[in-house]
Amino acid sequence: MLDKLNSSSHQDISLSFQAHMENPLLWPIMEVLKHKPSGWKVHTLAAHLNDLGLVPVLDPVPEKELFKKNFLIMNALYQLQETLYPDSWLQVQAMDIELMNGRYYGNSHAIDPKDPLRDYYISWLNYEADEGEVKRLLNEFWTRYKKFAGISETDMDRSRALTLFELPIDASQQEIRKRWRRLALRWHPDRDEGNTAKFQILCEAWHVLRY
Secondary structure, three states: OHHHHHHHHHHHHHHHHHHOOOOOOHHHHHHHHHHOOOOEOHHHHHHHHHHOOOOOOOOOOHHHHHHHHHHHHHHHHHHHHHHHOOOEEEEOOOOOEEEEEHHHHOOOOOOOOOOHHHHHHHOHHHHOOOHHHHHHHHHHHHHHHHHHHOOOOOOOOHHHHHHHOOOOOOOOHHHHHHHHHHHHHHHOOOOOOOOHHHHHHHHHHHHHHOO
């Protein structure tokens, strides 16, 4: 009975943890797709991100390394698909990844909430790593991305970050995460009306608020 309670408690903590995580590969992948919307497969995208210095060694065991890299990319792709929809459609298939502008994809594509593959990759519980390892890896990714995006250290604190997000001091993690997605998409430098300086400041604010 105690084992079941411990297991249930651990799962609740894990579910809460994964609900608050943001995969830092989202925006690097978006930048890649903005410049080259089609012709990508998971392994070619992984190789490109690796060339950019954004994907460290994830596991000393080659098979696990391949799985974890694949998981993080698919997780980011499915999150991006939801973030971009309905203005654009991101086709997420292992051998055919394509970003379609809203003017072209029409009404023939929609997010399927019952898609088992999507459910699998969205859940951090399937990453096959404990919470500490996932947190360490995501922190490492975030540090690399800040360098990639040219983000400098500031005196950002929680109060200032919430002000930038236009949220109250008691905002929930879910509210913060939703606002971050919306603001990042709005100000991303690869968007038509994006702003690099604004995006960098918002990234720093998200770095403070994401836990």
